[in-house]
Amino acid sequence: MSRLFGRTLREPPSEAQTPGHQLMLRAAIARPLAAGLYTWLPLGFRVAKKVERIIREEQDRIGAQEMEMPVLTPAEIWKTTGRWDVLEPITFRTKDHNGREFMVSYTHEEAIHLHAMNEILSYRQLPATVYHFQSKGRDEVRPRAGLLRVREFVMKDAYSFDMDQAGLERSYAAEHGAYVRTFQRLGLAAISVESDTGAMGGDIAHEFQVLTEVGDDRIAICPSGDYSANLERAVRRLDRPAETPKGAPSEIATPGTTTIDGLEALLQLPASAFLKTLLVKDRAGKSFAVVLPGDRTLNEAKLRKRLDMAEIRFAGDADFAAAGSVPGYIGPVGLKADVLVDVSVVAGRGYVAGANKKDAHLKYVALGRDFTGEVLDVHDVVAGDACPKCGTPLELKRGVEVGNIFAYGTYYAAKMNATYLAEDGTRKLFWGGSYGIGVGRNVQTIIETNHDDKGIIWPFAVAPYEVHVVALPMNDETVRATAEALVATLDEQGVEVLFDDRDESAGVKFADADLIGIPYRVTVSKRSLGAKSIELKPRAAKDAELVPQDVAAERILEIVRRAREAASR
C-alpha cells in the first residue's frame, strides 16, 4: 500500500452524489479525468477485470466467441441503417484529415453485420454468437453519480446471428440465462424486466435492473411476481367499458386558465375530468395532437417509439396557429391536425377539453362522437395501476440497469441487406439480437448495494484482493518480519494479498481497510503476537477472532479456498 497508485480520501468529494459514488472515490477505485470520463485506479482496475472475467466465463459457457471491433467506426455503415442521424445527439463524432467521418461507437450492430456478411456464407455456419469488450462513447448531457452514467465506458456487447425467429429465440434465451448467472455471480440482485428498445430497433427487449433508490430508471413491478417492466414500456390493465355520451359539447369561459391545475381549481373537478392535448411534430415536421386524461402524464419513450424519433419535438406558436388553435386552450374538437388518443381516455365519457380559442374550454367532449384518432398507449403507469397480467396494484421502484438484451430480428439485416445462403438455395436475412453489459456501472452498483457506513463490503468474487494484511506497527521488527513472512507465504500460494506496509496509525489503517472493503482483514500486531496469534476479521463481520500464529497461513488459505469455491458457483 505504500506504493499503491491511488490514495484513499477521508472525506467524500463534494460532487459525489450517491453512497456508491462517494465510496468509489474515497476508496480510490476510479477518478474522473473530466466530466463523465473516468480512470480505473489499480484497485478499481482489479475489480473491473474480475467483473469482466465473470461476464466472459458466462458468455463462453453458452458458446459465444470473443473478438474485438474498433472504437472508431466509419459513418457510412451507420448511414445504411439511419442511425448516423438518429444517434447524433448522444454520440461523439470525428473526422480524419481527408474529411471522412467516424463515430466513437455507440454500439456495434452495424459493424458486426458487415463482418457477418463477409464471414458467414452459409446456413452451415449458423447459429453464431460473438462478443467483445470495447469502449463506448455516449455524449450524455448530464453524466451523473460517478460510474452510473458516464460518457465513455467499456461494454461487453454480444451479437447473435440465426437463421430464423426460432433460432433467435433460442439465442436470446441462452443470453438471458447467461445474464442471470452473471449477475448472481457478481453479487447483484438483478431482476429481468421488459424494456423499451430505444435506438436499438426491434420489439422484444429486457433490462436487468438492480432495485435501489440511486437508480435512474423507474420500474413497474407486480408484487405477485408475474410482471415487471421499465416505465418506458410498462402498461396497465384497462377494462373500463365505453360510456354513453351525455350532454353535447358546450363552451365554458375559462379566462387565463391554461393548466390542468388551474382548471381543477376553477371548475372544482378532479384532474381526470379533463383532457390534456399536446401538439407535437412528427419526423416530417407535421404537427399532430396527443390527447391524454388530465391525470396522466405523457410517456415520451412510448411516443418516440411510435414516431421512430430519438427526441420528441413539441410544436411552436406558428404550429398552433396552423392547426387553428392557441397554446393553453388546445383541444381535439375541430383541430386541424391528426390526433393520437391515449388508451386511458374512456370512449364516450364527457371530458372538459380546450376549445381552441383563448380563455375558453368545452365540456362534454366525448371520444368517438366529438373526435377520433389513432388510439395507443402513450401514458405513464403510476403506482397502484392494475397489473396487465393479474390486476394486482403495481408498485413503482427505482433501479439501475446493469444489462440489457434486444431481439431485433431482421431490423439491421434488412437495412444492410445482410444475408446468408439458406439450405433451400435462397438468400435469407440474418435474425439477430444484441446483448450489453456495462462494466463500470456494474462495479458501482455492486458498491451501492454492498456497503456500510464505514466503506465497501466487496462480494468475494469481485474484491480487488482476497486478503488485506495490516501490520501494526511497521517499525516493530518482529511485527514487520512476521507480517512480511505471512504475506510471502500467501503470495506463494496464489492468494491475492494487499499488504498495508505503511507507517500509519492503527486508526488510519483500520479505517482504510474498512473503506477499501477487502473480504478478510488479517492484523499482525504487537498485542496479537504477544498472544502468539494474528487477528482475523471478515469485512462483513462485527468481531475479529484470534488465530494461533503457527496455523494462521493454513487457516487463511482454507478460508480463501472455500470462498473461491462458493464464488465460482
Place this chain on the structure above:
Amino acid sequence: MSRLFGRTLREPPSEAQTPGHQLMLRAAIARPLAAGLYTWLPLGFRVAKKVERIIREEQDRIGAQEMEMPVLTPAEIWKTTGRWDVLEPITFRTKDHNGREFMVSYTHEEAIHLHAMNEILSYRQLPATVYHFQSKGRDEVRPRAGLLRVREFVMKDAYSFDMDQAGLERSYAAEHGAYVRTFQRLGLAAISVESDTGAMGGDIAHEFQVLTEVGDDRIAICPSGDYSANLERAVRRLDRPAETPKGAPSEIATPGTTTIDGLEALLQLPASAFLKTLLVKDRAGKSFAVVLPGDRTLNEAKLRKRLDMAEIRFAGDADFAAAGSVPGYIGPVGLKADVLVDVSVVAGRGYVAGANKKDAHLKYVALGRDFTGEVLDVHDVVAGDACPKCGTPLELKRGVEVGNIFAYGTYYAAKMNATYLAEDGTRKLFWGGSYGIGVGRNVQTIIETNHDDKGIIWPFAVAPYEVHVVALPMNDETVRATAEALVATLDEQGVEVLFDDRDESAGVKFADADLIGIPYRVTVSKRSLGAKSIELKPRAAKDAELVPQDVAAERILEIVRRAREAASR
C-alpha cells in the same frame, strides 16, 4: 471450426502488401472495417490476448501497476503541454454538444501526470510505475500493410514516476529489461536501438526493432555490435580536419542548372563538391537556410527536433525573394537569412554553391571564410559511414518498431507543474519515462517473421490454439467418434484445441491447418485408425508421425506441457 466466426481465404486480397498482411487476412486473424481500422476475429483475438498476457506478466514482474485511462481525454490537459497543437496533424479530435474538445488519445503522458499530482503526495510513495492497455488513435495519412500501421490500435503504455534522474534511470533500465524479456517470449528477435524522441519530448529513447524487409524504419547498425540507431537519429564518426581555403569565391555560369544532378553533369564534379542549400521556416515563420554537402540528404527528424516542430515547412517564392535569392540558385554566401550548417560540410574546403541569382553558382565557397552558421548534424547516415563508436562501416537495415521507451525526465512535469513533497520539505518535479508496445503490430510482426509459403507458423506462446484436431472424413462414424473423444479429453485437461469438424476434403482441411499455423496438428483419419493410430505433425516439421491411438491423448498432453514450459521461460 464449422461455427468459427471468420473464414479462411484461398487467395490474399489484392490490397495485401506484405507476407504477414496477406497471411493475417487469409488466416482470419483480423479484418479491416475501414482503412486502418481493424477488427480482431476470434482467432486473432486469442493471439492478441496472449501477446497482452506476456506483456502484462513482464510489466507485473518489475512491479508496474495496471490501471486504465479513458480513450477520450480533454483538450485542456493537452494544451498545458502544447501537444494539442503539435499533435493536430496525426490525431482525431471530437467535441461534445457543449463545444468542449477531446482527443482520441495519442498517448497518456498528460493524463497520467494529472493523476500522479493527485495520487502521489510524498516522496514516500515513489518510485511508481503504472501501465494500461488502451486504444490509441492515429490519423495516419497512409495506413499500410495491415496491422503494421493503423489508425486505431491497442497499446500497452507504461509511465514511471521517480524522485530524480538516478531513479528514472533505474525505472528505465527495469522497463528495458522487461521489454527484452517480453519480445523474447513473443518469439521476436527485437534489437534495442537509439531513437528519436519525436512528439514525446526529452532526449533519451530507445526503440525495439525487428529487422525485416517489410519494415518502415531504417536502422543504422554497426556489425561490430557496439552501435545501432534509428536513421532518424543515427550519427557517424566525422574526423576530417578543417582545410585551408584555396581560391576566392568566383561566379560561374550555370544556365538552367538547378539540381545537384545537373551540376554534376555540367561541371563534371562529384556530388560531394557542391553545397545543397534548403530554405526552411522556423516555428515563428522566419526563413533560414540549411546547408549540406551535395551528396548528403536532409534528415527531417533531426531538423524537426532542432526546430521543435511536428513537420518541416519549406519556404516559398516570396521567402526566397525576401532572403535575396532565387529557387534553384540559392547559396549561403550573402544570403539574408540565418544559416544552419550540417556537420558534414568540411570547414575551409572550397565548394560550389548557388550564387543567389538566376543561372549562376559560385566556386571556392568555404565555410568559416565565406559564410558561417550554427553547425549541427542534420544529414542522413548511409551504409558504409563510419560507426560513431568504433569507425567500422555501418550497415543500413529495415525494421519494424515493436516497442519504444522514452526517458523524458521533467519535460511534462515542468509544463504541468506536477510536483511531490520531497524529503527535504520542498516541492520537486516528477522525473518520468513512458514505455509503449502496440499489440497489433507485434502480432503481425510475429507473422512476418514466422511463416512459410503455406501459412503462419505461430510460436507456441502466442498461438491461437495449442492443438489442431482434423477429422477425416467427418461423416465416418468411427473417425468422428474418435476425434470427438480425443478433443473432449484434451479439453478436459485444459489443452486449447481447435477442432476441424467441417465436411471438407483433406486438401481443404490440411491447407487451412497450415495456413492458420497452430503448433501441433493431430489428424484422425480412416487410414490412421486402420493402423490403430493418429497422425501427429508439428506445424514447423516436414513430416508427420503415427502415434498409437491408446497413448495419443497422453502423448499430446506431454508435448503440450513441455511446450508450455519452454514458452514460459
